[in-house]
Amino acid sequence: MIRIYHRRGAGRPIRVVWTLEELGAPYELVIMTPEEAASEEHRSRHPLSRVPVLEDSAGTAFESTGLCLHLADLHPGAGLIPDAGTHGRALVYQWALFAMTEIEPPAIESYRRREDHPELSGAAAQRARGGIDAIDDALQGKGYLVGDRFTVADVVVSEVVRIAGRIGVFESQGRMAEYLAAMKARPARERATARLA
Ligand SMILES: N[C@@H](CCC(=O)N[C@@H](CS)C(=O)NCC(=O)O)C(=O)O
The missing domain is CATH 1.20.1050.10 (Glutathione S-transferase Yfyf (Class Pi); Chain A, domain 2)
Known part of the structure; x- marks a missing residue:
């Protein structure tokens, strides 16, 4: 299951959550307080303590646009991204x-x-x-x-x-x-x- 880390009020995580909703893919959303976002635990997910961060069984990844592109790639049949190389x-x-x-x-x-x-x-x-x-x-x-x-x-x-x-x-x-x-x-x-x- 994909987990997305968001901090209340942050403007960029919607890019990733919207993409997931377009794909109809299941995900868990973690909404952190500012304190949680600034914690060492979150710093281990993002070196600058930012959101969004995606976590799945393979590990964590960040950068909103990279995450949107990656998610679209995971569901090629959904048509959110043309084939690679085109x-x-x-x-x-x-x-x-x-x-x-x-x-x-x-x-x-x-x-x-x-x-x-x-x-x-x-x-x-x-x-x-x-x-x-x-x-x-x-x-x-x-x-x-x-x-x-x-x-x-x-x-x-x-x-x-x-x-x-x-x-x-x-x-x-x-x-x-x-x-x-x-x-x-x-x-x-x-x-x-x-x-x-
Ligand atoms: N380029 C990054 C920017 C991430 C970013 O700056 N996120 C803001 C929230 S929208 C954040 O976490 N700011 C916390 C901080 O700057 O400490 C992305 O698009 O994911």
Whole structure:
């Protein structure tokens, strides 16, 4: 049985729990207090004491996007990820890693520096918005990022962009607002939200 470690209020574990819900795979969710997340026990699961962490009979693993990709791979029949070696698979890697490197870090930097260094914060927000604009362009005429079906890239990208919106780095409108609303309304995401509450 897969076990996912979450800390109440943490924004990234939903990526993994949503993926599990899309797959219909059984899992156990451990919701830790801040003290439990900071404990030596949790540090043995994650060297920086972060969440999410996945644990199964083989051991522990961390990094939300890596976990989503891994879970999709465990259930190839579910169609959440194209076959390894295909162009579709390359695009899933492309967008998931693009969100994690080109959008999430500058968005978080912008939020953290907003008071002590507004100029740096503004420049970082600009970088994050550039990445979000690229996603917006890729969604032109499409409901999903890769091909014509929902993939794990949509989980990662929509959650990263949603966090950027929540922390005030950009305001979603038009196509991006519609995309985020459609992703949020997926029954599997709603179940994930309810489990994490
Ligand atoms: N890149 C990591 C980031 C994990 C992360 O920073 N998680 C936050 C919660 S959303 C956390 O555990 N923060 C605790 C801390 O920074 O001490 C991932 O995507 O899994």
